[in-house]
Amino acid sequence: MSKPLIREVPPTSWYFRHPRYLRYMAREVTSLFVGAYCVLLVVGLQSLAAGQSSYEAFLLALQSPASIIFHLLALAAALYHAATWFNATQKAMPIQIGEEFVPGNLISGAHYVAWAVLSSVILFLAGVF
Secondary structure, eight states: OOOOOOOOOOOTTGGGSSHHHHHHHHHHHHHHHHHHHHHHHHHHHHHHHHOHHHHHHHHHHHTSHHHHHHHHHHHHHHHHHHHHHHHHHHHHSOOEETTEEOOHHHHHHHHHHHHHHHHHHHHHHTTOO
């Protein structure tokens, strides 16, 4: 009779073993904040559809300290999420022109420039500039 194979279950903290794994998990956690912010926007649309008093109550709730802290955390998470995505594009989408590959810095840099331009246009349209 043979001995049964017993596999050890790896610990759930595998991502602490290497900084690259930790950065990966941090990026994945930021998507929770982005998703929560999307839910907040849907709740805002529902309160807008419910009428003026409901929407004013929603706007008043957004002025609370907890809401402001959440917005700051969501902004930081979105910035980190976007930056890590732009840095990964040079590996995920290499561009080849003829025999040569476009340098990765140009690919990531183009994404950052497009982000800055689009953000500026949105802020201009919102009346900030």
